[in-house]
Amino acid sequence: MTELSDDLLVAYVDRRLADKQTSALEKVLAQDDVVARRLVTLKDAHRRLETAFEAILAGEEADAADQPIPRAPGLFIARETLVKGGIAATGIVIAAALLFAGYGWPLAAPEFAGRPAAMETVASLPADWRKEVARAQGLLSRASLEIGADSQSNPDFMAFQIGQAIGSKLTPPDLTAQGYRFTRAQILTFDGEPLAQLLYLGQNGAPLALYAKKSGESSQPRVTRHEAITGIAWPQGGVDYFLAGESNEDSLQRLAEAVRSEL
């Protein structure tokens, strides 16, 4: 009989051994029934524990489903949180919408293509991108796709469409002096209300997006940040605007000033 400690066998059951150690252990297992029997018992113990914990969680989830979360004063999702989360997700919809439109961005863009690190991230987090894309898809409406790609890049046509949607005329601001050209605009939806998205591209880097939505309440100008995206929000003429991009805050402030002056 070979002497193998429970430490080693538990590590094997937990898949914490290196490949060489695993191979060596499996050779021993093939020849030693006593060790093999101990391993099976440890595996059984492991399985029973996992099953027991799953049973407890199933009970808690059933209880949670039977007891709806109170709106107030208990735990609830504030409307402001939903609004901010939605605005954060609008950045993601750029990729989803362009993919739907057949542009292939960002997968086809040179600066994103062929980067092993990015591919690893996507591959290791399959559940996350589905969740993010599902949330982003909630911002798409029929109006997002009914206007053709050619029309979406026509600033005059889109000014009219946006005016119809949000009730306030919005000609895409000219940011060529700041190094950005208008590429296209589309009508998204948030919380059942139209949300206009105007997209710009600079010489390099990520797109710049200007969002406009009919103002529901007065709000103070503010800077927001979500991972690499910085945003500046402000109300103007009964419309809430939100300018978002990967520029630093100072650059974005200058761009926001340029936008404000054209509105």
Add this chain to the structure above:
Amino acid sequence: MCYPLDSRECSRVASTQPSGGEGSVQAEDFYDSIRAGLIAMLPRLKRFADLLTGERRAGAGLLGRALRSMLAGEHRYQRGSALDLWAFAEIYQQWLKELRDHAEPTSLDEADDGRFALLFSSGGEEEFDSLTANFLRSLPPQQRLTLLLVYGERFDHIEAGHVLDVTPKTIGARLVRVTASLADQLGECGPVPATAANAR
């Protein structure tokens, strides 16, 4: 709701700090509240509290007090880090604090047999594993949680150690000791149908 709910999401979340907030522009980030994140993981938090206290009612009470503490002191949560790790650690610290304040801390250790068994009642048709339930009930709470965090939550030893404020080595030692102990009990209950072939 952009904080990572799960410790496994941490690697993709860039650490962002709110900007200065100078002038008339109010600076903030999107990590505006942990409330929604805690709601999303309530069943997991409840399971943790239940196993810690040994019964559902006491678990609910502990979880309620810990949630109030978390919401009142959410500034303690480091934005961008795993919310679940933080929340589990907060519940555990709340339990330790209450244990220290209790007149007879040792009397709280042993979970009641019947009420502990109710933890495994999910309303489904699954067969109740009384041997494992009794085994878990007999363990000190810290050892139960070690098993839960690694085998139930699938945390690695570093993460589990972070929650329970012990070293990863301690987590590993507890796992071996407890799993081997359950295996011993299973071995005493009858022969295990094992061969060298099916061990692999």
